[in-house]
Amino acid sequence: MAQISAAMVKDLREKTGVGMMDCKAALNETQGDIEAAIDWLRKKGLSKAAKKAGRVAAEGLIGALTDKTKGVLVEVNSETDFVARNEQFQGLVKMIAQVALKVGADLDKINAAPVGSSTVATAIADAIATIGENMTLRRAAVLEVGQGVVASYVHNAVTEGAGKLGVIVALESAGKTDELAALGKQLSMHVASANPQALEPAGLDPEVVAREKDVMADKYRQQGKPEAMIAKIVENGLKTYYKEVCLLEQAFIFDEKGKSVAQAVKEAEGKVGAPIKVTGFVRYALGEGIERQTSDFAAEVAAASGQK
Template sequence: MANITAAMVKDLREKTGAGMMDCKAALNETNGDIEAAIDWLRKKGLSKAAKKSGRIAAEGLIGIWNEGVKAAIVEVNSETDFVARNDHFQGLVKMVAHAAWKTGEDVEAIKAAKAGDGTIGDAIASAIATIGENMTLRRARVLTVADGVIGAYLHNAVGEGLGKIGVLVALESSGDKTQLQALGRLIAMHVAATNPVALDLAGVPADVVAREKAILAEKNAGKPAHVIEKIAESGLKSFAKENCLLEQVSIHAEHAGKTVAQAVKESEGKVGSSVKVASFARFALGEGIEKEETDFAAEVAQQAGLKKD
Protein backbone atom coordinates (compact mmCIF):
# COMPACT_ATOMS: atom_id res chain seq x y z
CA MET A 1 0.00 0.00 0.00
CA ALA A 2 1.28 3.48 -0.91
CA ASN A 3 2.22 5.94 1.80
CA ILE A 4 -0.58 8.53 1.74
CA THR A 5 0.83 11.89 2.80
CA ALA A 6 -0.93 15.05 3.97
CA ALA A 7 0.38 16.82 0.86
CA MET A 8 -1.31 14.23 -1.39
CA VAL A 9 -4.62 14.66 0.46
CA LYS A 10 -4.33 18.45 0.19
CA ASP A 11 -3.60 18.23 -3.55
CA LEU A 12 -6.62 16.00 -4.15
CA ARG A 13 -8.86 18.30 -2.10
CA GLU A 14 -7.80 21.29 -4.19
CA LYS A 15 -8.45 19.39 -7.42
CA THR A 16 -11.86 18.03 -6.44
CA GLY A 17 -13.28 20.08 -3.57
CA ALA A 18 -14.10 16.84 -1.77
CA GLY A 19 -13.74 16.44 2.01
CA MET A 20 -10.46 15.48 3.63
CA MET A 21 -11.63 12.06 4.81
CA ASP A 22 -13.13 11.30 1.37
CA CYS A 23 -9.84 12.28 -0.31
CA LYS A 24 -7.87 10.07 2.05
CA ALA A 25 -10.22 7.15 1.37
CA ALA A 26 -9.94 7.71 -2.38
CA LEU A 27 -6.15 7.69 -2.26
CA ASN A 28 -6.15 4.53 -0.15
CA GLU A 29 -8.53 2.85 -2.61
CA THR A 30 -6.37 3.79 -5.60
CA ASN A 31 -2.95 3.15 -4.01
CA GLY A 32 -2.05 6.84 -4.10
CA ASP A 33 -2.83 7.43 -7.79
CA ILE A 34 -4.17 11.02 -7.92
CA GLU A 35 -5.93 10.71 -11.29
CA ALA A 36 -7.52 7.43 -10.33
CA ALA A 37 -8.56 8.96 -7.01
CA ILE A 38 -10.26 11.83 -8.87
CA ASP A 39 -12.23 9.29 -10.93
CA TRP A 40 -13.08 7.36 -7.75
CA LEU A 41 -14.49 10.53 -6.15
CA ARG A 42 -16.42 11.41 -9.30
CA LYS A 43 -18.02 7.96 -9.36
CA LYS A 44 -19.03 8.43 -5.73
CA GLY A 45 -20.46 11.87 -6.52
CA LEU A 46 -18.06 13.54 -4.10
CA SER A 47 -16.18 15.83 -6.47
CA LYS A 48 -19.13 18.06 -7.31
CA ALA A 49 -17.94 20.78 -4.97
CA ALA A 50 -15.09 21.92 -7.22
CA LYS A 51 -17.37 22.30 -10.24
CA LYS A 52 -19.72 24.53 -8.29
CA SER A 53 -17.13 26.63 -6.49
CA GLY A 54 -17.20 29.39 -9.10
CA ARG A 55 -20.94 29.97 -8.92
CA ILE A 56 -22.24 32.97 -7.03
CA ALA A 57 -23.58 32.14 -3.57
CA ALA A 58 -25.51 35.14 -2.24
CA GLU A 59 -28.40 33.42 -0.48
CA GLY A 60 -28.17 31.25 2.65
CA LEU A 61 -28.49 32.06 6.34
CA ILE A 62 -27.09 34.08 9.20
CA GLY A 63 -26.40 31.88 12.23
CA ILE A 64 -25.99 32.90 15.87
CA TRP A 65 -24.61 30.88 18.79
CA ASN A 66 -25.13 32.76 22.06
CA GLU A 67 -24.15 31.61 25.54
CA GLY A 68 -24.65 34.72 27.65
CA VAL A 69 -21.29 36.47 27.91
CA LYS A 70 -20.02 35.20 24.56
CA ALA A 71 -21.73 34.92 21.20
CA ALA A 72 -20.79 34.24 17.59
CA ILE A 73 -22.49 35.30 14.37
CA VAL A 74 -21.70 33.79 10.96
CA GLU A 75 -22.86 34.10 7.37
CA VAL A 76 -23.01 30.90 5.35
CA ASN A 77 -24.04 31.40 1.73
CA SER A 78 -25.78 29.16 -0.75
CA GLU A 79 -26.90 29.78 -4.33
CA THR A 80 -30.66 29.71 -3.71
CA ASP A 81 -33.09 30.54 -0.94
CA PHE A 82 -34.60 27.09 -1.44
CA VAL A 83 -31.46 25.50 0.03
CA ALA A 84 -31.69 27.83 3.05
CA ARG A 85 -34.92 26.00 3.95
CA ASN A 86 -33.15 22.62 3.78
CA ASP A 87 -32.73 20.90 7.18
CA HIS A 88 -29.24 19.70 6.21
CA PHE A 89 -28.10 23.23 5.38
CA GLN A 90 -29.66 24.69 8.53
CA GLY A 91 -27.86 22.09 10.61
CA LEU A 92 -24.61 23.00 8.86
CA VAL A 93 -25.04 26.71 9.68
CA LYS A 94 -25.68 25.92 13.35
CA MET A 95 -22.55 23.74 13.39
CA VAL A 96 -20.51 26.55 11.84
CA ALA A 97 -21.84 29.11 14.35
CA HIS A 98 -20.93 26.84 17.26
CA ALA A 99 -17.46 26.29 15.79
CA ALA A 100 -16.98 30.05 15.47
CA TRP A 101 -18.07 30.47 19.11
CA LYS A 102 -15.34 28.02 20.15
CA THR A 103 -12.65 28.97 17.63
CA GLY A 104 -12.93 32.71 16.94
CA GLU A 105 -13.57 34.98 13.97
CA ASP A 106 -10.94 33.75 11.50
CA VAL A 107 -12.75 31.98 8.65
CA GLU A 108 -9.87 29.64 7.84
CA ALA A 109 -9.52 28.66 11.51
CA ILE A 110 -13.25 27.91 11.66
CA LYS A 111 -13.04 25.73 8.55
CA ALA A 112 -10.12 23.85 10.10
CA ALA A 113 -12.02 23.28 13.36
CA LYS A 114 -12.93 19.71 14.30
CA ALA A 115 -16.38 18.47 13.27
CA GLY A 116 -17.12 14.80 13.79
CA ASP A 117 -14.48 12.72 11.98
CA GLY A 118 -13.39 15.68 9.86
CA THR A 119 -13.44 19.46 9.88
CA ILE A 120 -15.96 22.22 9.28
CA GLY A 121 -14.42 22.61 5.82
CA ASP A 122 -15.08 18.94 5.16
CA ALA A 123 -18.68 19.34 6.34
CA ILE A 124 -19.21 22.26 3.94
CA ALA A 125 -17.67 20.30 1.03
CA SER A 126 -19.84 17.29 1.88
CA ALA A 127 -22.97 19.47 1.98
CA ILE A 128 -22.08 20.91 -1.44
CA ALA A 129 -21.76 17.40 -2.85
CA THR A 130 -24.97 16.21 -1.18
CA ILE A 131 -27.22 19.22 -1.82
CA GLY A 132 -25.73 20.19 -5.17
CA GLU A 133 -25.10 23.92 -4.71
CA ASN A 134 -22.05 26.04 -4.05
CA MET A 135 -21.77 27.08 -0.39
CA THR A 136 -19.30 29.35 1.37
CA LEU A 137 -18.52 30.45 4.89
CA ARG A 138 -18.22 34.16 4.20
CA ARG A 139 -17.54 35.80 7.56
CA ALA A 140 -17.82 35.56 11.34
CA ARG A 141 -17.71 37.79 14.41
CA VAL A 142 -17.41 36.90 18.09
CA LEU A 143 -18.41 39.28 20.90
CA THR A 144 -17.58 38.77 24.58
CA VAL A 145 -18.09 40.61 27.86
CA ALA A 146 -16.49 39.92 31.24
CA ASP A 147 -19.69 40.81 33.10
CA GLY A 148 -22.97 41.43 31.31
CA VAL A 149 -24.77 39.83 28.38
CA ILE A 150 -24.74 39.59 24.61
CA GLY A 151 -28.17 40.57 23.33
CA ALA A 152 -29.26 39.02 20.04
CA TYR A 153 -31.92 39.42 17.37
CA LEU A 154 -32.62 37.56 14.12
CA HIS A 155 -34.89 39.05 11.48
CA ASN A 156 -36.83 36.71 9.17
CA ALA A 157 -35.94 33.82 11.46
CA VAL A 158 -36.34 30.34 9.97
CA GLY A 159 -35.39 28.43 13.10
CA GLU A 160 -33.59 28.77 16.41
CA GLY A 161 -30.45 30.84 15.86
CA LEU A 162 -31.05 31.20 12.10
CA GLY A 163 -32.32 34.10 10.01
CA LYS A 164 -31.66 36.59 7.21
CA ILE A 165 -30.39 39.51 9.30
CA GLY A 166 -28.57 38.87 12.57
CA VAL A 167 -27.41 41.29 15.26
CA LEU A 168 -25.35 40.91 18.42
CA VAL A 169 -25.06 43.67 21.04
CA ALA A 170 -22.54 43.44 23.89
CA LEU A 171 -23.74 45.06 27.13
CA GLU A 172 -21.35 45.44 30.06
CA SER A 173 -23.11 45.57 33.43
CA SER A 174 -23.25 43.83 36.79
CA GLY A 175 -27.02 44.30 36.89
CA ASP A 176 -29.96 41.94 36.45
CA LYS A 177 -29.21 39.64 33.52
CA THR A 178 -32.84 39.11 32.55
CA GLN A 179 -33.41 42.85 32.24
CA LEU A 180 -30.13 43.18 30.35
CA GLN A 181 -31.15 40.50 27.86
CA ALA A 182 -34.43 42.31 27.21
CA LEU A 183 -32.58 45.60 26.70
CA GLY A 184 -29.99 43.93 24.48
CA ARG A 185 -32.69 42.48 22.25
CA LEU A 186 -34.36 45.90 21.89
CA ILE A 187 -31.07 47.51 20.89
CA ALA A 188 -30.32 44.63 18.52
CA MET A 189 -33.70 45.15 16.83
CA HIS A 190 -32.85 48.83 16.46
CA VAL A 191 -29.49 47.94 14.87
CA ALA A 192 -31.21 45.53 12.47
CA ALA A 193 -33.54 48.31 11.34
CA THR A 194 -31.10 51.25 11.12
CA ASN A 195 -27.75 49.61 10.24
CA PRO A 196 -25.49 52.08 12.10
CA VAL A 197 -21.90 52.58 10.94
CA ALA A 198 -20.41 52.58 14.44
CA LEU A 199 -21.21 52.99 18.14
CA ASP A 200 -20.23 56.67 18.12
CA LEU A 201 -18.31 59.16 16.00
CA ALA A 202 -14.98 58.03 17.47
CA GLY A 203 -15.63 54.55 16.06
CA VAL A 204 -16.40 55.68 12.50
CA PRO A 205 -13.65 54.55 10.10
CA ALA A 206 -11.19 57.32 9.24
CA ASP A 207 -11.87 57.04 5.50
CA VAL A 208 -15.60 57.58 6.08
CA VAL A 209 -14.92 60.69 8.20
CA ALA A 210 -12.52 61.98 5.55
CA ARG A 211 -15.10 61.46 2.81
CA GLU A 212 -17.79 63.32 4.76
CA LYS A 213 -15.41 66.22 5.40
CA ALA A 214 -14.42 66.33 1.72
CA ILE A 215 -18.07 66.48 0.63
CA LEU A 216 -18.81 69.32 3.06
CA ALA A 217 -15.67 71.20 1.98
CA GLU A 218 -16.63 70.88 -1.69
CA LYS A 219 -20.15 72.12 -1.00
CA ASN A 220 -18.72 75.16 0.75
CA ALA A 221 -15.78 75.85 -1.55
CA GLY A 222 -14.60 79.45 -1.47
CA LYS A 223 -15.41 80.05 2.20
CA PRO A 224 -12.62 80.73 4.70
CA ALA A 225 -10.85 77.66 6.09
CA HIS A 226 -11.99 78.29 9.67
CA VAL A 227 -15.61 78.54 8.49
CA ILE A 228 -15.34 75.28 6.54
CA GLU A 229 -13.86 73.64 9.66
CA LYS A 230 -16.87 74.70 11.75
CA ILE A 231 -19.25 73.52 9.03
CA ALA A 232 -17.44 70.16 8.94
CA GLU A 233 -17.68 69.84 12.71
CA SER A 234 -21.41 70.55 12.63
CA GLY A 235 -21.88 68.23 9.66
CA LEU A 236 -20.18 65.35 11.45
CA LYS A 237 -22.49 65.80 14.42
CA SER A 238 -25.44 65.49 12.05
CA PHE A 239 -23.79 62.43 10.48
CA ALA A 240 -23.45 60.86 13.93
CA LYS A 241 -27.15 61.38 14.70
CA GLU A 242 -28.05 59.47 11.57
CA ASN A 243 -25.33 56.81 11.50
CA CYS A 244 -23.91 56.21 15.01
CA LEU A 245 -25.84 53.83 17.24
CA LEU A 246 -25.69 55.76 20.51
CA GLU A 247 -26.68 59.03 18.82
CA GLN A 248 -29.58 57.61 16.80
CA VAL A 249 -33.15 58.14 17.96
CA SER A 250 -34.55 54.83 19.20
CA ILE A 251 -37.10 53.12 16.95
CA HIS A 252 -39.03 51.77 19.94
CA ALA A 253 -42.23 53.42 21.15
CA GLU A 254 -41.29 53.12 24.83
CA HIS A 255 -38.20 55.24 24.10
CA ALA A 256 -39.95 57.71 21.79
CA GLY A 257 -37.86 60.80 21.12
CA LYS A 258 -34.85 59.48 23.06
CA THR A 259 -31.49 58.51 21.64
CA VAL A 260 -30.25 54.97 22.19
CA ALA A 261 -27.74 56.34 24.72
CA GLN A 262 -30.57 58.04 26.65
CA ALA A 263 -32.69 54.89 26.50
CA VAL A 264 -29.80 52.84 27.90
CA LYS A 265 -29.30 55.35 30.71
CA GLU A 266 -33.02 55.28 31.50
CA SER A 267 -32.95 51.47 31.69
CA GLU A 268 -30.34 51.43 34.45
CA GLY A 269 -33.08 51.74 37.09
CA LYS A 270 -34.62 48.41 36.00
CA VAL A 271 -31.24 46.76 35.53
CA GLY A 272 -30.01 47.91 38.94
CA SER A 273 -26.59 48.99 37.73
CA SER A 274 -24.82 51.11 35.13
CA VAL A 275 -24.93 49.78 31.56
CA LYS A 276 -22.38 50.24 28.79
CA VAL A 277 -22.97 49.32 25.15
CA ALA A 278 -19.52 47.91 24.41
CA SER A 279 -19.89 46.76 20.79
CA PHE A 280 -22.26 45.35 18.21
CA ALA A 281 -22.20 43.24 15.06
CA ARG A 282 -24.78 43.22 12.26
CA PHE A 283 -24.79 40.72 9.39
CA ALA A 284 -27.32 41.06 6.57
CA LEU A 285 -27.42 38.11 4.21
CA GLY A 286 -25.65 38.73 0.91
CA GLU A 287 -24.82 42.39 1.55
CA GLY A 288 -22.01 43.52 -0.72
CA ILE A 289 -22.19 40.43 -2.94
CA GLU A 290 -22.82 41.25 -6.58
CA LYS A 291 -25.63 38.91 -7.52
CA GLU A 292 -25.85 37.54 -11.02
CA GLU A 293 -28.86 38.92 -12.86
CA THR A 294 -30.52 36.40 -15.13
CA ASP A 295 -33.23 36.80 -17.74
CA PHE A 296 -35.20 33.58 -17.35
CA ALA A 297 -37.24 34.07 -20.53
CA ALA A 298 -34.11 34.74 -22.59
CA GLU A 299 -32.39 31.72 -21.07
CA VAL A 300 -35.27 29.42 -22.00
CA ALA A 301 -35.43 30.89 -25.51
CA GLN A 302 -31.69 30.39 -25.98
CA GLN A 303 -31.93 26.76 -24.94
CA ALA A 304 -34.83 26.27 -27.36
CA GLY A 305 -32.84 27.88 -30.21
CA LEU A 306 -35.21 30.83 -30.38
CA LYS A 307 -34.78 34.61 -30.20
CA LYS A 308 -36.52 36.55 -27.48
CA ASP A 309 -38.85 39.24 -28.87
Protein backbone atom coordinates (compact mmCIF):
# COMPACT_ATOMS: atom_id res chain seq x y z
CA MET A 1 0.00 0.00 0.00
CA ALA A 2 1.27 3.47 -0.90
CA GLN A 3 2.38 5.71 1.95
CA ILE A 4 -0.19 8.52 2.30
CA SER A 5 1.37 11.64 3.79
CA ALA A 6 -0.40 14.49 5.55
CA ALA A 7 0.78 16.79 2.76
CA MET A 8 -0.98 14.64 0.15
CA VAL A 9 -4.21 14.71 2.17
CA LYS A 10 -3.94 18.48 2.57
CA ASP A 11 -3.30 18.93 -1.16
CA LEU A 12 -6.36 16.85 -2.08
CA ARG A 13 -8.50 18.72 0.43
CA GLU A 14 -7.45 22.08 -1.07
CA LYS A 15 -8.26 20.85 -4.56
CA THR A 16 -11.70 19.40 -3.72
CA GLY A 17 -12.98 21.06 -0.55
CA VAL A 18 -13.73 17.61 0.89
CA GLY A 19 -13.08 16.66 4.54
CA MET A 20 -9.72 15.28 5.66
CA MET A 21 -10.96 11.77 6.46
CA ASP A 22 -12.69 11.37 3.10
CA CYS A 23 -9.56 12.66 1.33
CA LYS A 24 -7.42 10.13 3.19
CA ALA A 25 -9.84 7.33 2.28
CA ALA A 26 -9.76 8.39 -1.39
CA LEU A 27 -5.96 8.39 -1.45
CA ASN A 28 -5.83 4.97 0.20
CA GLU A 29 -8.28 3.60 -2.37
CA THR A 30 -6.25 5.00 -5.28
CA GLN A 31 -2.75 4.21 -3.97
CA GLY A 32 -1.93 7.90 -3.58
CA ASP A 33 -2.90 8.94 -7.13
CA ILE A 34 -4.27 12.49 -6.74
CA GLU A 35 -6.16 12.58 -10.06
CA ALA A 36 -7.73 9.18 -9.43
CA ALA A 37 -8.61 10.27 -5.89
CA ILE A 38 -10.44 13.33 -7.23
CA ASP A 39 -12.49 11.06 -9.51
CA TRP A 40 -13.12 8.63 -6.63
CA LEU A 41 -14.53 11.44 -4.48
CA ARG A 42 -16.70 12.70 -7.32
CA LYS A 43 -18.10 9.23 -7.95
CA LYS A 44 -19.05 9.08 -4.29
CA GLY A 45 -20.80 12.42 -4.69
CA LEU A 46 -18.41 14.08 -2.26
CA SER A 47 -16.74 16.45 -4.70
CA LYS A 48 -18.37 18.32 -7.56
CA ALA A 49 -15.14 19.80 -8.88
CA ALA A 50 -14.82 18.96 -12.58
CA LYS A 51 -11.27 20.16 -12.84
CA LYS A 52 -8.65 22.01 -10.90
CA ALA A 53 -6.96 25.19 -12.06
CA GLY A 54 -3.66 24.28 -10.45
CA ARG A 55 -2.00 26.04 -7.58
CA VAL A 56 -1.09 29.52 -8.75
CA ALA A 57 2.42 30.11 -7.51
CA ALA A 58 4.61 32.13 -9.85
CA GLU A 59 4.74 35.90 -9.58
CA GLY A 60 5.20 38.44 -12.34
CA LEU A 61 2.78 39.84 -14.92
CA ILE A 62 0.54 38.92 -17.82
CA GLY A 63 0.94 41.38 -20.69
CA ALA A 64 -1.81 41.96 -23.28
CA LEU A 65 -1.54 43.98 -26.49
CA THR A 66 -3.81 44.31 -29.51
CA ASP A 67 -3.56 46.07 -32.85
CA LYS A 68 -6.86 45.95 -34.74
CA THR A 69 -6.97 42.41 -36.20
CA LYS A 70 -4.20 40.90 -34.07
CA GLY A 71 -3.58 40.44 -30.35
CA VAL A 72 -1.06 38.80 -28.02
CA LEU A 73 -0.73 37.60 -24.44
CA VAL A 74 2.61 36.99 -22.74
CA GLU A 75 3.48 35.76 -19.26
CA VAL A 76 6.72 36.91 -17.69
CA ASN A 77 7.50 35.38 -14.30
CA SER A 78 9.54 36.69 -11.40
CA GLU A 79 10.31 35.39 -7.92
CA THR A 80 8.25 37.89 -5.90
CA ASP A 81 5.16 40.03 -6.30
CA PHE A 82 7.28 43.05 -5.39
CA VAL A 83 8.93 42.91 -8.83
CA ALA A 84 5.54 43.19 -10.56
CA ARG A 85 5.30 46.72 -9.12
CA ASN A 86 8.74 47.64 -10.48
CA GLU A 87 8.48 50.05 -13.43
CA GLN A 88 11.49 48.48 -15.17
CA PHE A 89 9.86 45.04 -15.02
CA GLN A 90 6.53 46.45 -16.26
CA GLY A 91 8.36 48.06 -19.18
CA LEU A 92 10.05 44.74 -19.94
CA VAL A 93 6.69 42.95 -20.10
CA LYS A 94 5.25 45.59 -22.43
CA MET A 95 8.31 45.41 -24.68
CA ILE A 96 8.05 41.62 -24.89
CA ALA A 97 4.35 41.91 -25.82
CA GLN A 98 5.22 44.38 -28.59
CA VAL A 99 7.83 41.99 -29.96
CA ALA A 100 5.40 39.05 -29.83
CA LEU A 101 2.87 41.08 -31.78
CA LYS A 102 5.44 41.30 -34.58
CA VAL A 103 7.17 37.89 -34.54
CA GLY A 104 4.46 35.59 -33.14
CA ALA A 105 4.14 33.28 -30.15
CA ASP A 106 7.27 31.15 -30.59
CA LEU A 107 9.40 31.75 -27.49
CA ASP A 108 12.71 31.13 -29.27
CA LYS A 109 11.83 33.73 -31.91
CA ILE A 110 10.74 36.23 -29.26
CA ASN A 111 13.93 35.77 -27.24
CA ALA A 112 16.08 36.11 -30.36
CA ALA A 113 14.21 39.16 -31.70
CA PRO A 114 16.24 42.40 -31.81
CA VAL A 115 15.41 45.27 -29.46
CA GLY A 116 17.66 48.24 -29.95
CA SER A 117 21.25 47.00 -30.12
CA SER A 118 20.54 43.69 -28.34
CA THR A 119 17.84 41.01 -28.10
CA VAL A 120 14.88 40.23 -25.87
CA ALA A 121 16.90 37.51 -24.15
CA THR A 122 19.65 40.03 -23.38
CA ALA A 123 17.09 42.54 -22.11
CA ILE A 124 15.72 39.91 -19.71
CA ALA A 125 19.24 39.04 -18.54
CA ASP A 126 20.00 42.74 -17.97
CA ALA A 127 16.79 43.13 -15.95
CA ILE A 128 17.75 40.12 -13.81
CA ALA A 129 21.14 41.69 -13.11
CA THR A 130 19.63 45.08 -12.28
CA ILE A 131 16.58 44.02 -10.24
CA GLY A 132 18.27 41.04 -8.61
CA GLU A 133 15.59 38.40 -9.19
CA ASN A 134 15.32 35.52 -11.60
CA MET A 135 12.87 36.20 -14.45
CA THR A 136 11.65 34.13 -17.35
CA LEU A 137 9.40 34.46 -20.38
CA ARG A 138 7.12 31.50 -19.72
CA ARG A 139 4.62 31.55 -22.59
CA ALA A 140 2.97 33.61 -25.33
CA ALA A 141 -0.15 33.35 -27.48
CA VAL A 142 -1.31 35.17 -30.61
CA LEU A 143 -4.76 35.48 -32.19
CA GLU A 144 -5.43 37.07 -35.58
CA VAL A 145 -8.41 37.53 -37.91
CA GLY A 146 -8.52 38.50 -41.57
CA GLN A 147 -11.30 41.02 -40.96
CA GLY A 148 -12.73 42.15 -37.64
CA VAL A 149 -11.06 42.78 -34.28
CA VAL A 150 -9.06 41.08 -31.56
CA ALA A 151 -10.06 42.56 -28.20
CA SER A 152 -8.34 42.26 -24.83
CA TYR A 153 -8.97 42.66 -21.12
CA VAL A 154 -6.57 42.71 -18.18
CA HIS A 155 -8.08 42.15 -14.76
CA ASN A 156 -6.75 44.31 -11.91
CA ALA A 157 -4.10 45.88 -14.14
CA VAL A 158 -1.08 47.25 -12.28
CA THR A 159 -0.23 49.29 -15.37
CA GLU A 160 -1.89 49.64 -18.77
CA GLY A 161 -1.98 46.25 -20.48
CA ALA A 162 -0.39 44.26 -17.67
CA GLY A 163 -1.78 42.48 -14.61
CA LYS A 164 -2.42 39.13 -12.98
CA LEU A 165 -4.93 37.86 -15.53
CA GLY A 166 -5.28 38.64 -19.24
CA VAL A 167 -7.63 37.64 -22.04
CA ILE A 168 -7.75 38.11 -25.80
CA VAL A 169 -10.79 37.27 -27.96
CA ALA A 170 -10.91 37.19 -31.77
CA LEU A 171 -14.04 38.27 -33.68
CA GLU A 172 -14.28 37.76 -37.44
CA SER A 173 -16.70 40.21 -39.07
CA ALA A 174 -17.06 42.80 -41.82
CA GLY A 175 -19.19 44.97 -39.52
CA LYS A 176 -18.56 48.21 -37.65
CA THR A 177 -15.21 48.07 -35.93
CA ASP A 178 -16.22 50.21 -32.95
CA GLU A 179 -19.25 48.03 -32.16
CA LEU A 180 -17.15 44.89 -32.62
CA ALA A 181 -14.52 46.24 -30.24
CA ALA A 182 -17.16 46.97 -27.58
CA LEU A 183 -18.54 43.44 -27.90
CA GLY A 184 -15.03 42.01 -27.86
CA LYS A 185 -14.25 43.81 -24.61
CA GLN A 186 -17.38 42.36 -22.98
CA LEU A 187 -16.53 38.87 -24.22
CA SER A 188 -12.98 39.23 -22.88
CA MET A 189 -14.34 40.21 -19.48
CA HIS A 190 -16.73 37.25 -19.63
CA VAL A 191 -13.85 34.86 -20.36
CA ALA A 192 -11.87 36.32 -17.46
CA SER A 193 -14.81 35.70 -15.12
CA ALA A 194 -16.27 32.42 -16.42
CA ASN A 195 -13.00 30.71 -17.40
CA PRO A 196 -14.31 28.58 -20.30
CA GLN A 197 -12.17 25.63 -21.37
CA ALA A 198 -13.06 25.67 -25.07
CA LEU A 199 -15.00 27.68 -27.61
CA GLU A 200 -17.51 24.87 -28.21
CA PRO A 201 -17.86 21.16 -27.32
CA ALA A 202 -15.86 20.01 -30.36
CA GLY A 203 -12.87 21.92 -29.00
CA LEU A 204 -12.74 20.06 -25.68
CA ASP A 205 -10.07 17.44 -25.08
CA PRO A 206 -11.74 14.07 -25.87
CA GLU A 207 -10.02 12.52 -22.85
CA VAL A 208 -11.53 15.17 -20.57
CA VAL A 209 -15.02 14.50 -21.97
CA ALA A 210 -14.53 10.74 -21.64
CA ARG A 211 -13.42 11.19 -18.04
CA GLU A 212 -16.48 13.33 -17.31
CA LYS A 213 -18.79 10.69 -18.80
CA ASP A 214 -17.08 7.95 -16.80
CA VAL A 215 -17.40 9.86 -13.55
CA MET A 216 -21.10 10.57 -14.13
CA ALA A 217 -21.91 7.02 -15.23
CA ASP A 218 -20.07 5.40 -12.33
CA LYS A 219 -21.71 7.73 -9.82
CA TYR A 220 -25.23 6.76 -10.90
CA ARG A 221 -24.25 3.12 -11.35
CA GLN A 222 -23.29 3.02 -7.67
CA GLN A 223 -26.73 4.44 -6.87
CA GLY A 224 -28.28 1.39 -8.56
CA LYS A 225 -29.63 3.14 -11.65
CA PRO A 226 -30.29 0.84 -14.65
CA GLU A 227 -27.82 1.10 -17.55
CA ALA A 228 -30.45 2.39 -20.01
CA MET A 229 -31.34 5.21 -17.63
CA ILE A 230 -27.66 5.98 -16.93
CA ALA A 231 -27.01 6.58 -20.63
CA LYS A 232 -29.77 9.21 -20.77
CA ILE A 233 -28.66 10.83 -17.51
CA VAL A 234 -25.08 11.07 -18.77
CA GLU A 235 -26.24 12.57 -22.06
CA ASN A 236 -28.18 15.27 -20.20
CA GLY A 237 -25.30 15.72 -17.80
CA LEU A 238 -22.92 16.40 -20.67
CA LYS A 239 -25.23 19.13 -21.96
CA THR A 240 -25.03 20.80 -18.56
CA TYR A 241 -21.27 20.30 -18.50
CA TYR A 242 -20.90 21.97 -21.91
CA LYS A 243 -22.87 24.97 -20.66
CA GLU A 244 -20.36 25.28 -17.84
CA VAL A 245 -17.11 24.96 -19.80
CA CYS A 246 -17.77 26.01 -23.44
CA LEU A 247 -17.71 29.74 -24.14
CA LEU A 248 -20.50 29.90 -26.71
CA GLU A 249 -22.83 27.84 -24.50
CA GLN A 250 -22.15 29.67 -21.23
CA ALA A 251 -24.68 32.16 -19.85
CA PHE A 252 -23.41 35.61 -20.86
CA ILE A 253 -22.48 37.51 -17.70
CA PHE A 254 -23.71 40.80 -19.18
CA ASP A 255 -27.22 39.51 -19.94
CA GLU A 256 -29.71 39.51 -17.06
CA LYS A 257 -32.10 37.21 -18.92
CA GLY A 258 -29.62 34.34 -19.03
CA LYS A 259 -28.94 34.32 -22.76
CA SER A 260 -25.98 32.29 -23.91
CA VAL A 261 -22.86 33.90 -25.32
CA ALA A 262 -23.81 32.55 -28.76
CA GLN A 263 -27.24 34.21 -28.51
CA ALA A 264 -25.69 37.50 -27.34
CA VAL A 265 -23.25 37.47 -30.26
CA LYS A 266 -26.09 36.76 -32.69
CA GLU A 267 -28.12 39.67 -31.31
CA ALA A 268 -25.10 41.97 -31.57
CA GLU A 269 -25.01 41.42 -35.33
CA GLY A 270 -27.78 44.01 -35.64
CA LYS A 271 -25.59 46.76 -34.17
CA VAL A 272 -22.49 45.57 -35.96
CA GLY A 273 -24.27 45.36 -39.30
CA ALA A 274 -22.81 42.00 -40.34
CA PRO A 275 -22.45 38.38 -39.21
CA ILE A 276 -20.01 37.78 -36.34
CA LYS A 277 -17.93 34.68 -35.69
CA VAL A 278 -15.96 34.18 -32.50
CA THR A 279 -12.89 32.40 -33.84
CA GLY A 280 -10.94 31.95 -30.61
CA PHE A 281 -9.89 33.14 -27.18
CA VAL A 282 -6.91 32.82 -24.85
CA ARG A 283 -6.98 33.30 -21.08
CA TYR A 284 -3.79 33.51 -19.03
CA ALA A 285 -3.89 33.53 -15.23
CA LEU A 286 -0.52 34.29 -13.69
CA GLY A 287 1.37 31.19 -12.61
CA GLU A 288 -1.41 28.68 -13.26
CA GLY A 289 -0.04 25.16 -13.13
CA ILE A 290 3.17 26.11 -11.33
CA GLU A 291 3.65 24.73 -7.84
CA ARG A 292 4.68 27.16 -5.12
CA GLN A 293 7.40 25.96 -2.81
CA THR A 294 6.08 26.13 0.73
CA SER A 295 8.38 26.85 3.60
CA ASP A 296 8.33 27.13 7.36
CA PHE A 297 9.30 30.75 7.95
CA ALA A 298 10.00 30.21 11.65
CA ALA A 299 12.27 27.27 10.81
CA GLU A 300 14.11 29.34 8.22
CA VAL A 301 14.75 32.11 10.77
CA ALA A 302 15.93 29.57 13.33
CA ALA A 303 18.25 27.96 10.77
CA ALA A 304 19.66 31.36 9.78
CA SER A 305 20.41 32.14 13.43
CA GLY A 306 22.11 28.80 14.00
CA GLN A 307 19.29 27.40 16.17
CA LYS A 308 17.70 24.01 15.72
